Amino acid sequence: xxxxxxxxxxxxxxxxxxxxxxxxxxxxxxxxxxxxxxxxxxxxxxxxxxxxxxxxxxxxxxxxxxxxxxxxxxxxxxxxxxxxxxxxxxxxxxxxxxxxxxxxxxxxxxxxxxxxxxxxxxxxxxxxxxxxxxxxxxxxxxxxxxxxxxxxxxxxxxxxxxxxxxxxxxxxxxxxxxxxxxxxxxxxxxxxxxxxxxxxxxxxxxxxxxxxxxxxxxxxxxxxxxxxxxxxxxxxxxxxxxxxxxxxxxxxxxxxxxxxxxxxxxxxxxxxxxxxxxxxxxxxxxxxxxxxxxxxxxxxxxxxxxxxxxxxxxxxxxxxxxxxxxxxxxxxxxxxxxxxxxxxxxxxxxxxxxxxxxxxxxxxxxxxxxxxxxxxxxxxxxxxxxxxxxxxxxxxxxxxxxxxxxxxxxxxxxxxxxxxxxxxxxxxxxxxxxxxxxxxxxxxxxxxxxxxxxxxxxxxxxxxxxxxxxxxxxxxxxxxxxxxxxx
Amino acid sequence: xxxxxxxxxxxxxxxxxxxxxxxxxxxxxxxxxxxxxxxxxxxxxxxxxxxxxxxxxxxxxxxxxxxxxxxxxxxxxxxxxxxxxxxxxxxxxxxxxxxx
Numbered sequence: 001x002x003x004x005x006x007x008x009x010x011x012x013x014x015x016x017x018x019x020x021x022x023x024x025x026x027x028x029x030x031x032x033x034x035x036x037x038x039x040x041x042x043x044x045x046x047x048x049x050x051x052x053x054x055x056x057x058x059x060x061x062x063x064x065x066x067x068x069x070x071x072x073x074x075x076x077x078x079x080x081x082x083x084x085x086x087x088x089x090x091x092x093x094x095x096x097x098x099x100x101x102x103x104x105x106x107x108x109x110x111x112x113x114x115x116x117x118x119x120x121x122x123x124x125x126x127x128x129x130x131x132x133x134x135x136x137x138x139x140x141x142x143x144x145x146x147x148x149x150x151x152x153x154x155x156x157x158x159x160x161x162x163x164x165x166x167x168x169x170x171x172x173x174x175x176x177x178x179x180x181x182x183x184x185x186x187x188x189x190x191x192x193x194x195x196x197x198x199x200x201x202x203x204x205x206x207x208x209x210x211x212x213x214x215x216x217x218x219x220x221x222x223x224x225x226x227x228x229x230x231x232x233x234x235x236x237x238x239x240x241x242x243x244x245x246x247x248x249x250x251x252x253x254x255x256x257x258x259x260x261x262x263x264x265x266x267x268x269x270x271x272x273x274x275x276x277x278x279x280x281x282x283x284x285x286x287x288x289x290x291x292x293x294x295x296x297x298x299x300x301x302x303x304x305x306x307x308x309x310x311x312x313x314x315x316x317x318x319x320x321x322x323x324x325x326x327x328x329x330x331x332x333x334x335x336x337x338x339x340x341x342x343x344x345x346x347x348x349x350x351x352x353x354x355x356x357x358x359x360x361x362x363x364x365x366x367x368x369x370x371x372x373x374x375x376x377x378x379x380x381x382x383x384x385x386x387x388x389x390x391x392x393x394x395x396x397x398x399x400x401x402x403x404x405x406x407x408x409x410x411x412x413x414x415x416x417x418x419x420x421x422x423x424x425x426x427x428x429x430x431x432x433x434x435x436x437x438x439x440x441x442x443x444x445x446x447x448x449x450x451x452x453x454x455x456x457x458x459x460x461x462x463x464x465x466x467x468x469x470x471x472x473x474x475x476x477x478x479x480x481x482x483x484x485x486x487x
Numbered sequence: 488x489x490x491x492x493x494x495x496x497x498x499x500x501x502x503x504x505x506x507x508x509x510x511x512x513x514x515x516x517x518x519x520x521x522x523x524x525x526x527x528x529x530x531x532x533x534x535x536x537x538x539x540x541x542x543x544x545x546x547x548x549x550x551x552x553x554x555x556x557x558x559x560x561x562x563x564x565x566x567x568x569x570x571x572x573x574x575x576x577x578x579x580x581x582x583x584x585x586x587x
Contacts, residue, residue, distance in 0.1 A: 192547070305528050355521070377539055
């Protein structure tokens with residue numbers, strides 16, 4: 001199946017008209033993966049037998065004519081639990097973890113008859129921006145296999161960008177959907193905090209984590225977010241806020257839309273080719289009838305330190321559950337219970353996870369709590385206020401998704417602080433709980449440039465509307481990676 | 488140095504992690520750099536600014552107290568590394584051989 005020539009609607013048409021069976025589509029998806037994944041390394045674990053069984057059953061019942069997702073094969077990030085399908089969060093500590101329930105998003109997708117083809121690679125416990133901290137394998141950028149795919153949802157992004165699958169789910173705590181989407185030239189959305197249930201998402205930083213879709217088009221993205229949104233009694237932070245049809249305003253009309261470009265997002269730390277790409281994108285929006293003004297988010301530069309304190313503190317608490325007792329790796333050769341904890345954790349967690357647990361534990365310690373955790377939580381308030389001020393006057397905030405295009409594999413992995421700075425433009429969005437989208441806005445040296453659109457809380461509609469208008473006015477989303485001339 | 492190797496070792500103890508000497512040196516250097524980076528927050532005036540620990544509107548979420556069936560024990564035991572007779576098996580909490 002050549003997914004580069006399709007979207008949900010065109011696949012649905014083939015399935016409904018019986019020009020293609022769900023079994024064929026599913027088998028062809030596995031063929032895509034077999035053909036390309038040796039180069040890309042997007043998947044950790046395939047669900048072949050169960051997926052083909054489910055496809056055969058759906059062929060018997062017939063796909064639902066009024067449901068665009070019926071019979072569509074999808075990839076799922078490996079920190080989203082799937083019943084009877086191994087889920088590891090790319091960590092050795094969960095190497096053999098066999099979930100006994102489905103995450104709410106997976107339940108919702110199953111009810112819509114999508115087919116889970118496998119679990120995608122990621123940074124261990126979603127901690128990282130390159131997928132290099134996975135305990136199991138490297139994933140390569142779909143456009144250049146010497147470059148990282150970004151992270152932490154690097155497997156999901158590379159799987160979609162390389163045409164292995166039409167769409168995938170990821171999770172975003174500080175940019176983990178948007179940055180890999182940017183690096184791979186696809187559309188990635190982090191919904192408003194609370195829009196999507198976190199039940200069954202292996203927790204990293206609970207006040208920041210959100211699940212969201214990675215797709216090749218804005219419309220497909222909106223369709224997939226429609227499918228996974230909603231209040232869930234099992235996640236008390238999920239919201240009862242009304243859910244509009246996110247595809248309803250995809251009409252290309254953004255006349256009079258007021259867009260703000262923070263000067264901090266176009267400053268010196270951003271590579272000149274990325275700035276250039278975003279300036280060209282701004283010109284497109286102006287041509288479409290939007291007004292674009294420069295604004296200031298004065299506390300932007302503190303986003304990274306605030307995030308690393310808050311996310312690491314929450315992680316140090318969330319990851320206490322990995323103690324070798326009820327599930328996960330248990331160390332052999334232990335003398336007592338303390339030994340089980342210390343050895344299991346020390347053997348099971350990789351270095352990046354240990355660094356974050358350490359920073360979090362340190363930030364929450366008696367002597368440092370006020371200067372670190374409390375201070376960060378106060379500056380978080382200032383970051384939220386910066387955005388609130390801008391949204392008093394504007395519909396949307398626009399900027400680059402990441403300061404650079406995809407960097408080389410191995411380049412930053414031993415330099416945590418440099419690695420952390422890659423998230424400087426995405427992190428504030430999580431801290432403020434806002435929805436954010438990355439979509440293709442050009443290329444530099446053959447690598448995609450991602451543009452970020454940020455909307456007010458629960459206003460994904462405006463973000464999708466603007467993203468769709470831009471996509472329709474440009475051709476960047478039609479570019480396809482070539483895999484060294486093959487394929 | 489913002490943090491010393493012995494402080495890092497202390498934090499590791501709190502976090503139930505153990506490091507070799509070599510790892511401890513590496514982590515101390517990296518932690519020092521990270522803490523140096525996050526300390527730029529001290530330049531921000533936060534006098535009287537409240538903390539933000541979550542970004543939901545929701546306050547207490549209530550539900551009816553209705554009994555529902557839970558997950559079967561066999562299911563729950565599926566990922567337990569060591570168990571016997573329906574119980575999770577762990578080493579002795581106090582190792583008598585360690586007593587002085």
